[in-house]
Amino acid sequence: MPQLTDIRLTEVRSEYEQIDYRSPIKFGGRVVNDVVLFNVQVDVETRSGKRATGFGSMPVGNVWAWPSLVVDTPQTLEAMIQMGNRMVDNANAFRGTGHPLEITQQLSQAYPAISTSVAESLQLAEAAPELACLVAASPLEAAIHDAYGRALEKNSYDVLGEEFVNQDLGAFLSADFSGEYLDRYTSRTPKTTMPLYHLVGALDPLTDADLDTPLEDGLPETLGDWILADGLTHLKIKLSGDNLNWDVDRVVRVEAAAAPAQQRRGCQEWHYSLDFNEKCENVQYVLDFLAHLAEQCPAALTRVQYIEQPTHRDLRANPENRMHEAARVKPVVIDESLVDYESLLLAREQGYSGVALKACKGHTEALLMGAAAQKHNLFLCVQDLTCVGSSFLHSASIAARLPTIAAIEGNGRQYCPRGNEGWSQRYRGMFEVSDGTVATSELTELGLGFSPS
Incomplete structure (x- = not known):
């Protein structure tokens, strides 16, 4: 039954901005x-006449969302920009009303056609995959959810129950969720603080000996420097996935660089996550890696909290890549493959024991997959897309409101600090890290919990 709190979209506006990185990431x-x-702004109006404007922002992320072998990187970037523009046009033409969960679901029905149309207009060898569609739509989704909360003068995480949403989760996921709403799987207040996962990229210097050309810009340059400056306790290590010796050695070297810095801090416990970026040919590579690491540096293996999706994102095309044996050693989380509930169930069947959520896949998607992961007792984490400014705060707000998530990744301050300008002055606890944590207690404003100005 329609609610007086239902909204309609009255106008949608968008713009793009390019920001150079401080240092490259591989x-x-x-x-x-x-x-x-x-960046997207959405004006909405409720059935009762309340109006508000919401804001959403997200990196286009074409290199991660669309790593094509037949379309080059500048073309995938242009295609995703055009897709975003057409999604905005589609939203401006939308005449439906409802809760943001319902509106974003209806809008998404046009995304495959938009992807095909853009590929044809640019004469591309392939259309954008579903993941790229989700990323292109994510700032629009964020802006709709943000505007809805603002129109009702509430935080967007407090308007997910039966009194606001017209359909239960059974309509979005499966009959197993009948009678349930997202307020069951989210918290009414954010966690006070959360540990921050710092990225150790494949090109990042671990020690002074790795510094070929120091940046000398006032920020830390080596891993040890970052640990001492920010009090880091969580490190995400990028690996190659196709060079076993290099991968094992990289983790051993990270441990060797981290241990003295942590000792200086008096820190006895810190953690790693491992990201092979789907480059492992099969699960045996992961098992061999874990075995070698156990032999060469058992302390480092003990610190590993989880492993991100190590093999190809196309689960159906690679059914032999079953993660059961690896997941018995450490949680293995689905990342790039996670685009809907069906893919979550398939990953679970293939042995994945956890789920990585990303704000760049859409706010609706993140909330729904977060609920599904909790229902199925899967390990949960929230990951980054080098999110800066608003997009980082958005990602953090999701992590802070899902009860089983213990840490958040955020590497924008490392690679693109310029993108945090303005935001870092208003939300200092989220951007100025000193004890390895961010102050998610700051994210309690209307809408998604923060404001662009």
């Missing part, structure tokens, strides 16, 4: 030197 065999942010 993942999946590709190097990224800058970010293009897609």
